[in-house]
Amino acid sequence: MTGAPLDLTAVAVVPDGGSGAVDCLAALAAQTLGPGRLEVVAATADGDGEDVDRFAEKHPDLVRVVRGPAGGLRAAALAAARGRYVVFVDPGERPAPDRLERLLHAAGDADVLLCGAPAGLAGAAGPAAFTALEAARLFRRELLADVRCPDGGEAGDAELLALGALAEAATVAVCDDDPAPRPDAAPQEWTAAAERLAAAATGLAPEARDALLLGVLTREVAAALDARALESDAFARTAAWRAVADFADAHLTEELRRRLPVALRVRVSLAQRRDLDLLEAAVAETAPGLLAEDGRLYARLPGFRDASGLPDAWYAADGEPLTDMLARGAAPRYLVWTGVRRADYRIEYSCFLPVEGLGPDAVSVGAVVLADGESPAPRAARAEAPAWEVAAEVETGADGGLAVVTARVALGDLLERPPGRWALRASVRLGGFVYDLPLTAPAGYVRREGMLRGVSVEWGPKRSIVVRVRQRATRRGASRLLGFLSDR
The missing domain is CATH 3.90.550.10 (Spore Coat Polysaccharide Biosynthesis Protein SpsA; Chain A)
Structure with a gap:
C-alpha cells in the first residue's frame, strides 16, 4: 500500500x-x-x-x-x-x-x-x-x-x-x-449513555447544550422508555426508569419538555413523577385516541384527565405530525356495493377514526390511480388537503370517543376513466396538519366483485383497499362491445 x-x-x-x-x-x-x-x-x-x-x-x-x-x-x-x-x-x-x-x-x-x-x-x-x-x-x-x-x-x-x-x-x-x-442495548445502558452525553455537554453554550439535551432525550432516553423495555426483567426496568427520573430532575426544563413529541413527553414526565405503574401503561399504549377540543388537540395516553390530576399540557399534540398514531387507531367497519341501476352503483365504505370532536368538514375521501406495481401507503403529513381524482360523498358522525366516517364512491366516476387500479384514501385535517391515509379492508367477509363485471376490490398483506377497473367495465370498453355487436 x-x-x-x-x-x-x-x-x-x-x-x-x-x-x-x-x-x-x-x-x-x-x-x-x-x-x-x-x-x-x-x-x-x-x-x-x-x-x-x-x-x-x-x-x-x-x-x-x-x-x-x-x-x-x-x-x-x-x-x-x-x-x-x-x-x-x-x-x-x-x-x-x-x-x-x-x-x-x-x-x-x-x-x-x-x-x-x-x-x-x-x-x-x-x-x-x-x-x-x-x-x-x-x-x-x-x-x-x-x-x-x-x-x-x-x-x-x-x-x-x-x-x-x-x-x-x-x-x-x-x-x-x-x-x-x-x-441493541438494555434500558440501563441507554440511561448511562444519556448521563455521559449530558456530562460531556457542560462546556457548550446554552443554546447548543439545550439542542444536545433535546437530542439525548429523543434518542437515548427515548430508547430506555420504548416498548422493548417491557421485555426486560422488572428490576432492571425499574432501575432504568428511576435513572430517567434522576436525569429529568437534573436536565429537563419546561421548555425542553414542551419540545418533546407527545408520547415521549408523557413517558418522561411520568418517569420524573416516579409513577412507574402509569409509565408502564403509557409505554405499552401504541394507539391512543385523540381529543380535538376548543382548537387544541390532545393524545388520550394513560393519565389524561383521570384522578391523577396531571397537566393537560403533557398530553398536548398540537403542531406535531401524528400519522402513525392516527393510522394505528383507524379501524374499518364495512365495505359494501350499493345501487340497483348502473347509474346508482356505489362502493360504500365506513370506518372509525380515533378522534373525538372531529369536525364535519375535517374528512374527505377519494380514489387515486395507482402506477403499475405501486401499493397504497400512508403519506407524510402535509399542510394542504390532496386533490382527489375521484371524490366520494362523505358523512361523519360520532360513537363515544371515536369518529365514524362513511364514504360512497360513484362507480360511474371511475368508469369514465381508463382502466386501472385505484387506491381508496382518506384525508383528515387535524391539529394543523392534513393526513393522507389508505383505507383498509374489514376483517370479516367482503364481496370482492361488484355488480358490474370487470370491477372488483382487492388488498395485499397490509389490507389497503384497491379498486380494479378492467377494460370491459369502462365506458370505452362498453362502446367497443356495442360497436362489435352492431357490426355483426
Missing part, C-alpha cells in the same frame, strides 16, 4: 475478528471507491483476528490491520487512518457497493456529514446540529485529532465522538442516506 493521499478511511472495529468481521470487510472491499481512494483499517484485539489477517493478506492495497487493547481499538485505528475523511463501520454492517462513494460525494467539502437528518441543518455548523448526533456518519480526519474516541462498544459512544467533532466543525452537509444502525 502506497503513501498516496486517500479520500476515505473506513474504520472497522472487530474485537474478536470472527467470520462476521470478514463478511463486513468483504463488503468494504467491494466498494466502488476501490484502492487508491479508499483504505480499510481493521482494528482487532491483541491475540485475535487470524481471519482478519488472512483477508488483509489477500487485499494488501486496501486493508490494514492494527491491534491494541480491547478498550482502545477505535483510537488505534483512527491513529493509523490516512484518508481526508473517516467513516466508522459497525462489524454487523454490510454496506451496498456504492454506499461509501455516495457518502463521500454527499459530504462535498463539509467537515461532518449527517445522514438522515433534516435538510435545514446543512451549511454552517450551529447548535441545532447537536440534536442529530446519531446522524453523524463521515468526519474530516483532522477534526478527530483531539477528540475523545470512545471504543464504540457501549450505547452512546458514537454520539460522544460526534459531539466532539461537531464542537470543532465549521460546516455540515446532510444527505438522505440511512444513519448508522442503532446498537
Whole structure:
C-alpha cells in the first residue's frame, strides 16, 4: 500500500475478528471507491483476528490491520487512518457497493456529514446540529485529532465522538442516506449513555447544550422508555426508569419538555413523577385516541384527565405530525356495493377514526390511480388537503370517543376513466396538519366483485383497499362491445 493521499478511511472495529468481521470487510472491499481512494483499517484485539489477517493478506492495497487493547481499538485505528475523511463501520454492517462513494460525494467539502437528518441543518455548523448526533456518519480526519474516541462498544459512544467533532466543525452537509444502525442495548445502558452525553455537554453554550439535551432525550432516553423495555426483567426496568427520573430532575426544563413529541413527553414526565405503574401503561399504549377540543388537540395516553390530576399540557399534540398514531387507531367497519341501476352503483365504505370532536368538514375521501406495481401507503403529513381524482360523498358522525366516517364512491366516476387500479384514501385535517391515509379492508367477509363485471376490490398483506377497473367495465370498453355487436 502506497503513501498516496486517500479520500476515505473506513474504520472497522472487530474485537474478536470472527467470520462476521470478514463478511463486513468483504463488503468494504467491494466498494466502488476501490484502492487508491479508499483504505480499510481493521482494528482487532491483541491475540485475535487470524481471519482478519488472512483477508488483509489477500487485499494488501486496501486493508490494514492494527491491534491494541480491547478498550482502545477505535483510537488505534483512527491513529493509523490516512484518508481526508473517516467513516466508522459497525462489524454487523454490510454496506451496498456504492454506499461509501455516495457518502463521500454527499459530504462535498463539509467537515461532518449527517445522514438522515433534516435538510435545514446543512451549511454552517450551529447548535441545532447537536440534536442529530446519531446522524453523524463521515468526519474530516483532522477534526478527530483531539477528540475523545470512545471504543464504540457501549450505547452512546458514537454520539460522544460526534459531539466532539461537531464542537470543532465549521460546516455540515446532510444527505438522505440511512444513519448508522442503532446498537441493541438494555434500558440501563441507554440511561448511562444519556448521563455521559449530558456530562460531556457542560462546556457548550446554552443554546447548543439545550439542542444536545433535546437530542439525548429523543434518542437515548427515548430508547430506555420504548416498548422493548417491557421485555426486560422488572428490576432492571425499574432501575432504568428511576435513572430517567434522576436525569429529568437534573436536565429537563419546561421548555425542553414542551419540545418533546407527545408520547415521549408523557413517558418522561411520568418517569420524573416516579409513577412507574402509569409509565408502564403509557409505554405499552401504541394507539391512543385523540381529543380535538376548543382548537387544541390532545393524545388520550394513560393519565389524561383521570384522578391523577396531571397537566393537560403533557398530553398536548398540537403542531406535531401524528400519522402513525392516527393510522394505528383507524379501524374499518364495512365495505359494501350499493345501487340497483348502473347509474346508482356505489362502493360504500365506513370506518372509525380515533378522534373525538372531529369536525364535519375535517374528512374527505377519494380514489387515486395507482402506477403499475405501486401499493397504497400512508403519506407524510402535509399542510394542504390532496386533490382527489375521484371524490366520494362523505358523512361523519360520532360513537363515544371515536369518529365514524362513511364514504360512497360513484362507480360511474371511475368508469369514465381508463382502466386501472385505484387506491381508496382518506384525508383528515387535524391539529394543523392534513393526513393522507389508505383505507383498509374489514376483517370479516367482503364481496370482492361488484355488480358490474370487470370491477372488483382487492388488498395485499397490509389490507389497503384497491379498486380494479378492467377494460370491459369502462365506458370505452362498453362502446367497443356495442360497436362489435352492431357490426355483426
